[in-house]
Amino acid sequence: MTESSTTESSTTEAGFAAAGETAPADLPAPRGGPAEGPAVAIRGLGKRFGDVIAVKGIDLDVPRGSFFGLVGPNGAGKTTTLSMVTGLLRPTVGQAFVLGRDVWADPVAAKRLLGILPDGLRTFDRLTGLQLITYSGLLRGMPRELAAERATELVNALGLASAQGKLVVDYSAGMTKKVTLASALIHGPRVLVLDEPFEAVDPVSSATIRSILGDFVESGGTVILSSHVMDLVERLCSHVAVIADGQLLAHGALDDVRAGQSLEQRFVSLVGGTTQVEGLSWLRTSSD
């Protein structure tokens, strides 16, 4: 998984050789899971903040080995949903399962299988890049030697080798994303949950990340990512779900959801709203 190959990810069907349910922490890389059952199952998940209902009861299955895109407009509840699935935010109602483990009843087992890249949360940015990745492994109880070894591999694979000794606080936004992604990968998760992984990432780094994620899915892992860049989701993902206003509008295999249109057209028609802009005539310089 740390070797960056150039294989572009495409649809991978669920169904890989089983490799034992609970992977010990020192397993080299994700190698798929049992054939049946979704990678992530969401049941009636909802969240209320005071008077605002951010997520209004979502039911969703993310198939094993899928590259799953979660799309929705700003404020749709993507981040809230992903936080509840990954054990960062306690849901008001509903359940979430990762490979059959209830995230909120058995958080430790579920978190062992998960790798998370949250959006807009700080990291321990006074550590150097290498320290941060290693620390993430150590926090999960990995032996120090193994964590250090994998951290070095990850740093090389993600093109951070020359910056590994710099403090993360001095990194650019794209480098911070990459180092956080590496921190999410170090323990060999089976399901990756990435919130806006490509935001502020330059094209070269983005290609590197895509190929790493592609390999990960190829070898049986599951990736869930949220984005509002439709083109990217269309190119990368095998499955998509559209959410808006805290509700699931459509989900399934990419081709089923877009139903002959481009994903963007389909998205706009699902979410509603108009692309016609009124006013702002003073912005049109030709009117001078």
Next chain:
Amino acid sequence: MVAHLVRLKLTLLRNMLRRSRAQAIGVVLAIVYFGFIVVALAFGVASLRADLDLAVAVIPVVGAVAVVLWSLVPLFSFGSDPTLDPGRFATFAVPPRQLAIGLIAGALVGLPVIATMLIALGVMVAWSHTVLSTVVGAVSTAVGVLTAVTMSRWVTAVATSALSSRRGKDVMGVLALILLVLFSPVLIALSNAGGDVLGVARSVSTVAGWTPLGWAWAAPGDIALGHVALGLLRLALALGFLWVLGRLWLSALTRLVENPRSSARPGAATVADGDLGLLDRGPDTVAAAVAMRVLIYWWRDPRYQAGMLLTPFVPLALLVPYFTADIGWVTLLMAPLLAFLMAWGEHNAVAYEADAFWMHVAAGTPGQADRRGRLVPSVLIATPLVSAYAVAGAWLAGRFDLLPAVLGLSAALLGAGYAVSSVLSIVMPYPVAKPGESPFATPPGATGITLVAQLVAAMSSVLLAAPPIVLALLAWSGAGWAVAATAVVGLAWGVLLFEVGVRVGGRIYERRSPELLMSLTAN
């Protein structure tokens, strides 16, 4: 521009009253209260008019101290009034000179300056002996106030760039240290002078009157005493100093406006490839990893350094009554006080990490490992330091017989404090300066919860340590058996409380870590 900035400040002042009703009442009460003090002070200063000799002895030194205060306060409350932070105006096309003048004018519209001006009015009255002394008094007092305000703006501007670079932050730490170290001898000297306060004030005033800080405040006195040429010279010097400060402020501001963020980039620390630093040390456990990470943060994050640098100096304040009031036994309290402060200081430890804490939640870190790891660095530092203070305190007090009791009491206070901190830092986190902000910045609107949490932490650690405290009191009052008892019970009690605190804290952590993360992200 000037008018805009003044109006902005007026609006902000008015908005102080627009928050909740309780806050508005609080603000009004505070204004009334401090208003009385300020007016009383102004009258006091004005009454110096009756005694020119006294006025000459007092006003220059007070004026100079006021200017020093005006330049020091922004260092410590830095970031508390970001409205006039020049960096914020970087995106507006305002000529630097106009901005410089405007920001000074804006700074003049503020409660501290109004208070200073009221007292300055008193100074003007005090100098109104002859026509010339009245005129010079008015001019030079105005110059003095402007000097203070310009100085404070300049210091803030310089501190803004200094604090955002890592090297500058180190300099600031050293500065704070020096100030503190200097502070106690000054106190001791002052209290030793005891009888002849006026004599001391007179000589200090003479010196201060010849420093840039005192020129403006000393000039009218010379005129009133008949030394017209000397007075005018000092006034000219004061005007020159103000002009120099103005230029300094303008250039600092120009630098800030032209590249508001540049100061953060250079000087980036780099370590060799593959070097894990402290993370490579210690036992290979999760708790040790957390502890090493916290230690790295103490080394690299100014917010931790502020506390770490200041806390060990607080017990030295006990030296003042020791030297001046001849209370010999008071130094025995240095070690217990330090123990209490160091353990208490951990009661909001998680809040300093802000939302980076998600990494611990996402990893499903075991609660005990998290709790223990966070406390270990403080224990590592507190143990030798508290022991040293205990020995030094017993030696100064000449009571080596009580040393075991002092050590026992300190151990109990450390254990109790850590136990309370281990639980409170999860249950009652309150907002603190965010990573990258000034160590002295206080988030708005958090004063209430801050005070409550600090009080709860302090009272519960003292309560938890009550049994050894009682034993220690017995030992001090002469019960010989209680010395050994305090030592043994204190140590055992401290270790027990620590372990219980870590376990209870760990259990609560495992239940509440998502809620804790949410409260850290919210503020």
